[in-house]
Amino acid sequence: MPTVTLSQVKLGDKISEDVLTPLGRVLLQKGKVIAGRELEILRAFIISSVAVDGPAVPVKASEDANAGTASKQVDDKPIAASSLHDEYDKMLVLLRQVFNDHAAPQGIPIMDIRNQMENLLQHIKNYQILTFVPRSFMERDYLLHNSIACALTSYLIAQWNGFPQKEWMQVALGGLLHDFGNTRIDRSILSKPTALTVEELDEMKRHTVLGYQMLKNVASLNDGAKLAALQHHERVDGTGYPLGIDAAKIHPYGKIVAIADIFHAMTLNKSYRKAVSPYLVLEQIQSDAFGKLDPTYVRVFVEKVTQFHNGTKVRLSDERVGEIVFSDHVHPTRPWVSIEGSIINLTVERHLHINEVIPS
Incomplete structure (x- = not known):
């Protein structure tokens, strides 16, 4: 397992020890076969020497092997992705019906919603927040897509932050129904392509209270899921609405759904605003962590959604x-x-x- 200078590293060499950055992070893992991209990375970080086992396989063979693996992944991936999209589309149909019915609290088909959410969450491993795009997206359905995306993202944020597993579904339902109150708001206000008047803005803000009122008597939702509808526009410094409460009084579900709602509201197309780069939105969310959003939840969210994208x-x-x-x-x-x-x-x-x- 000789250590050689970078100039001596050859295509096809296999790394025998992890290569670290000057700050101690793993740059290339042990066992990695050197190809052109790996040499490029080593040069960029000014790595002077690496430990190698010598040629592992001819580069062409390595590339062919990788190509074979990629082919299998490409062949397999549509199966998993199709299942996620199929269940997503079923949730879209169900949610459209529920939202269009303007259901009274006793009329919300909560068990149908929960069952379909369970079907959707069976494929959560195939949901990648930065890259997921619905198969069919129409701007008039923005509210529905935002709700489903918030459910999936809120579920992951709760999971990543160590919430008990029994709460993950409730957090997801809180994300799914957080904007339910908008079904009682004039559609012309929700889809207005220009700035809202003061009166229209006040009317729009009522969706938080309306949503909570529509959900508060649904026995199969816990308090956190109901409060997510009321509190997802509250901010930890007390500058949010409808109550202007601060971090101490905002339920954890409300803090989680606030992050998911901001992210998806900005990365989905609306009739009055085009989608923004998810990376710019993450930077905005990081900025808002100072006084607006829960900083711990934000840090974990940003780290998790970006950490697995090397090679993307x-x-x-x-x-x-x-x-x-x-x-x-x-x-x-x-x-x-x-x-x-x-x-x-x-x-x-x-x-x-x-x-x-x-x-x-």
Whole structure:
């Protein structure tokens, strides 16, 4: 297991010890076979030497093997993704019916909703927050898509933050029904393409109280799921609505759904505003963590949704397409991107940002 200088590393060599960054993070893992991309990363981090086992397999064979694996993943992936999308579409149909009926509390088919949510959550491992796109999206259905996405994202945030498993479903239902009160708001206000008047804004804000009133007597929802409808626009510094309460009085579910709602409200197309880059939205959420959102939930959310995207193809704000090769835990929304042999460090190139994550 010789240690060799970087100039001596050959394509096809297999790394025998983890390669670390100057800050001690794993850059390349033990067992990784060196190809052109790996050499590029090593040079970018000015790594002087690495421990190698020598040629593991011919590079061509390695690439063929990887290609075979990728082919299998491509062949298998539509099966899993199709199941997620199928259950998502069924939830969309059910939620459209419920929202269009403007159901009274006793009329909400909560068991049908819960059963379909269980079916959807069976495929939660295939749901990736930064890259998931509904199969069919119409702007008039924004409220429905936002509700389903908030349910899935809230479920994960609760899971990531160590909530008891018995609460995960309730958090998801809180996310799903958080905007239920909007069914009682004039549609012309919800879809208005220009700024709302003071009167219209006050009317729109009523959806929080209306939603809570519609859900408060639903026995199969716990208090947190009901309060998510009332409190998802409250802010930890007391500047939110409808009550202007601070962190001490906002239920944890309300804090979680607030994060999910902001993220999806900004990354989904609306009739009056186009979707924003998810990475820019994450940066906005990080900024709002100082005084507006729960900082612990925000930190975990941003870390989790960005940590597994090394190797993901992205489109930058200047339209160039590249691949994420390294994510800095201090700046998770500004990774290093490889574009045609050059490394773009977005923590340095602040005028650029990731505009779009390209699903594989």
